Amino acid sequence: MNIQWFPGHMAKTRRILAENLKMVDVVVELLDARIPASSKNPEIDGIVKNKPKIVVLNKADLADEKISNEWSKWYNSQGYATIFIDSIKGTGIKQLKDQMRDIMKDRIERDRQRGRIFRPIRTMIVGIPNVGKSSLINKIAGKKSAVTGDRPGVTRNKQWINVNNEIQLMDTPGILWPKFEDKTVGINLAVTGAIKDEIIDTVELASILLEHLSKTYPENIKKRYKLESLQDKKGYELLEEAGKKRGCIISGGEVDLTRIAAIVLDEFRGGKIGRITLERPGDAVQELVAD
Template sequence: MTIQWYPGHMAKTKRKIQEDLKLIDVVIELLDARIPISSKNPEIDSLIKGKPKVILLNKSDMSDPRSNELWGHYYDENKQDYIYTNSITGKGIKELITAIEKKMAHVIERDLKKGRINRQIKCMILGIPNVGKSTLINTMAGRASAKTGNLPGVTRSNQWIKVSQRILLLDTPGILWPKFEDPIVGLKLAWIGSIKETIYDREDAALKLISFLRESYEHCLIERYNIDINPSDEDIDIYEKIAQKRGFIQKGGNIDYSRTAEMLLDELKKTKIGKISFENP
């Protein structure tokens, strides 16, 4: 299964970001902690052209703590500023504001010497669709400043939001890149909800999810769905065992594959299967 999704407004957004970057002091790159590689737009680093950057690993409450630790070591070794965040609870926001001010401390000090005492720090938040940008901004600002939604691509226009006395944040719509070179990238983006549901085969995505979980989190499948998994079982066998346990059987005794797929993908999204990470450094 190959998934590609690049709506026309994303190309327009990319051009607008390039224009707005002239105004920006610090870039905040928001990644999904479950897939820090696949949720990183490979075009962003070339777009920002060396501007100071802080990486936020959002939804870190949904990812595997062991994986979070590995990513922490990775970013430390590469001397990259990173913060684990939870856009709903506000975890990591104080650390983010501190990191932004630290990166701009020398500029603020220079401006003070020139008599400019109220210099504001202008930041831009960048990330793929449905990674939690608007929710994070709302939490930072303490009010519903940016429209939020659980569908990829809700934010369509740029807006400035005041998040502290000194910091202004420019929200931008989520942008993907024109082509996923590796098919598994599109699949992982679909699993976390960054791809529009109507453009890919949900049953195929669910079957591939079972294959991944069987290899890396088999205990989660066994515990969540109260099934036995035998070495001889094919992925489809496990799929059908889950369906039978949930009673997803159509008239005539046939498995309701569609309903099972929707349940699996929904329970993954709600962390009911467990805290799952799909990538390690």
């Protein structure tokens, strides 16, 4: 599966980030805890440069907790303090606010000694589409301030949101990069919903996902789709069998692969198959598809 997607508004988003960075004190880079490597836009570091940055992994409630701990240790070894959050329930939000204050404490104290009027910590939230930036801002602010949605590309323009007298947040549109050098990156982004389903072969995508999960989380898919045996079965076979079990049958007794593919992807994204992480540290990007 070859996935390339770079709509025009992505170039505009890069300009927005670069132009407004001088007004920002701290950058929060939001990643998907299920795909920490694939959800990291390699262009962000080049745009942000030396600005103080906090790495935040969202959707931690959907990720495999054991592997999340591995990622936490890996980031610590690289000199990053990481925060795992659930932007819907609010888990980890207090820790994130504390981290913002801690990063800026020297500037705040310097301004106080000089008698300057305190101004809020200006924080830019950056990340790929559909990673939960607007939901995070709403949770930090304690009110519905940013536009949210369950599809990529909802936030189109920058937004400044006043949290309180201490913190001011800038929401930005999600940004992808022009070309996925590793095909697995594109697949991981598509599986988690960062790329619109409308431009993807969802049957192939769901087949790839099931084949991968049959090796990494076999009991999860056996239980969820009542599959009796996974041995030596390819993704399409697993998808077809799951479709039969779910009653996704069309005229002639054939399986409606499009329907069962949509079900599998939706249930993965909603955590109904279980808490699953597709990448481990140590793998630049874990292979979903054999070359």
